[in-house]
Amino acid sequence: MHVAGASSFPLSSSHGVKCSSCCVSFLMETLSVLLMTFFTISHGYTPYRRFNTYNAGQRLRLCTSVSKSSFGYKMFASNGPLRWHVISPCCRGGKQSPVHLTTLGAACGQPYTLTYRQPQATCVSSVTYNDGQTASMTFPKGRLSLYDVPHREGSRFTLGEIHYHAGITEDTGSEHWVEDTGYGAEIHLVHYNRKYSGITEATAKRDGLVVIAVLIQEARTTPNSQLRRYVRLVSRLKANDAKLKASMRPLRLLPRSKEFFMYEGSLTSPPCSESVLWLVMRYPLQLSARGLEMLRNLPLKNGQVLATYTNVRPGQELNNRLVETNFPCLDRLGIFNSPHI
Template sequence: MPVQSPISISNREIDHKDDVEPLEYHGHWEPIGIARVQNTGTSAVVTFAKRKEQPFIIGGPLKNKYIFEQLHFHWAETDESGCEHTLEGITYAMEAHAVHYNSKYSNFNEAKNKPDGLAVVAFFIQACGEKDCPEFKKITEGIHIVEKPNTSASLDSDCLSWIGLQELSKHYYTYKGSLTTAPYFESVTWIIYRTPIYVSKGQVATFRNLQSCPKDANKKIVNNFPLITIFGGKCVYLVKKTEFLRW
């Protein structure tokens, strides 16, 4: 049964699942087409256009191909918290969500309320030191430009290459959950990577300059994540090892 997301994950309460197909990523950081980032007033959202085919994921806990819709970020006023999920009570500075919809449906809107409609891949992002992460800089260069809400900027078409810093084939948690914003449809297969991606403190701070109100520059987007109300038990599985394929 699906649960409401986000949840707190404890390794003492999960099951292990290693007999799964490889989780494959296709096209997420290919240098083709156009990438843009938009300040929506509630987050920073990355989308792609002018590609013959949108990126997609397949395999792992998924029974079908899931097509990329967008990637967005969650963060807080400080580096001590900002993620939606927690792992062993640990919080991270940010959490990024790559949202995908099931290819059996014609688009995201049709899929979003279906039990098998969505797959969201979550990446913890940790602020660490002053040295920028070169791959993540492809994102923050655009964030500097979209401080005002409802503005957008072009990004390098391979702006999600920082995802490839993660060991994408293993060490992820998966469970059946929900959207974390209204109307909270229980339609999401969550895939949450255990190891964070490390970026600089300055790169995380860049997101805190984004404004939530066009008429008040002092109103910033911060704490754009819900409180955890559920602790994950046996509904959560840890995948430790599968081969990773991508072409």
């Protein structure tokens, strides 16, 4: 690895031994690791790796929407996750989602917030339907807007859809993992840039989408009333049901703690367009085992239920992307399963 600014001619050590540029590179890399370890232990934070930087010139894979019926989640099927790149070339990109998240190597303690112009108690009309892969809840255009999004300055993002992913056990249903921990399910709040007509157009734009991911942890009860309401709506859906209309307070699906991980990524299903800024909430919501079972039993058009093959995409390589947090990385043990509702 070439180190920027390093001399290209041989250097001499204190013992008179010549040190090549490779040696210098090795010494500098070792020094950076030692410094990172020192700051992590003594100052309570982790400086991000110097190769984890945003590269505006990096080529993104941006694809348009594909039919839900063209892909599935049976791992080794001809239309399964291992062959999604045949359905959409974007699924073989270098900035794919989901990923496993950790504070190790992250840029911690950034001054980022979640800013909605509307209060959390805002009630809006919604339509929930079974799209054959999940239960999607849609909202009227422009009712709920996200402002001051990091790396998207000057743009406003509208909440257009909520959907979920679920597995078959309490730790295989979340697409994102946090500090080597998986969860029973994961809810996605999909926002699109207001300068585009909707999610479909925004999917193919590099600044098109912001998705807030909320992890769902199995527990004895479900304290969050809006999560209970969403699950009840899902339980009423059949494979060929008409759309269900209901009023919702979707911003109350966010955990009380607004701490999150952030990274640049993609849609987690075809077309896998790399147009998503991900905000993954640090702490999960709690949902009862019965509630998780309702999510898993969503009927699909082929007569099976969602849990047969799940709708969870396997984790993707981070590929040196920058991960940021809006919280300081102070405690590295036992904090990520704390219940924050």
